[in-house]
Amino acid sequence: MANPIPRSAVFAVLALLLLASPCLAASDVPFIVAHKKASLKRLKSGAERVLVSVDIYNQGSLIAYDVSLSDDSWSQELFDVVNGNTSQSWERLDAGGLISHSFELEAKEKGMFFGAPAIIKFRIPTKAPLQVAYSTPILPLDILAERPPEKKFEWAKRLLAKYGSLISVISIMVLFVYLVATPSKSGAAKGSKKRR
Known part of the structure; x- marks a missing residue:
């Protein structure tokens, strides 16, 4: 069985480190x-x-x-x-x-x-x-190692797997804003008839 380290030795080493650390930090x-x-x-x-x-x-x-x-x-x-x-x-x-x-x-x-x-x-x-x-x-x-050829669209699959639901929500929001912001053709035709 190994002899335990006395507490006084541990405290002495810690005190020495605390005293030496400001000297090292100040250099x-x-x-x-x-x-x-x-x-x-x-x-x-x-x-x-x-x-x-x-x-x-x-x-x-x-x-x-x-x-x-x-x-x-x-x-x-x-x-x-x-x-x-x-x-x-x-x-x-x-x-x-x-x-x-x-x-x-x-x-x-x-x-x-x-x-x-x-x-x-x-x-x-x-x-x-x-x-x-x-x-x-x-x-x-x-x-120069033999590497399998990179599969095309592999990165797209990984992105869709990770962010697919987020991409769907953003796509729907963009489509909604586009539809709201773009005037319809039937509304534009009615407006041109009224001007005549």
Whole structure:
């Protein structure tokens, strides 16, 4: 049977955390958060392209300087860069700011691909060495996989299943307003006869 942790130790750790938290909260630094996304786009020629975008946020209270992005997880044996660059740099990223970078690759081989996080380096004015942050990783990509052909009207069926009753009510209301707002032909003919 394991020894229980004494209450005095738990209270001591909690007190230490409470005392240290204002010091951590008061420190003014940039705080970089990066989100990496990738999606596949099948071309008519049978080739497949990977669209990659990285959003870099500065959630801190100070400006981050000399910001650079490097995403070297895309091997040249497996991918060709078609549009953009896998690395980029910026002079600064303001507090609360956002930088977005995207590039496009063409896949050379079929198979599953697991991408690593992108690396973001930045400088804090009060510290000489570069700081490093990592983006979120991407979900595995099944490159050039056999996919069943998309069924036409599949999206329409899903919309009708989800919003069918709402669409019916709106259609009836629009038809009612149209009928009320549009003069009838018989009423227009009677009005023209009276003028003569």
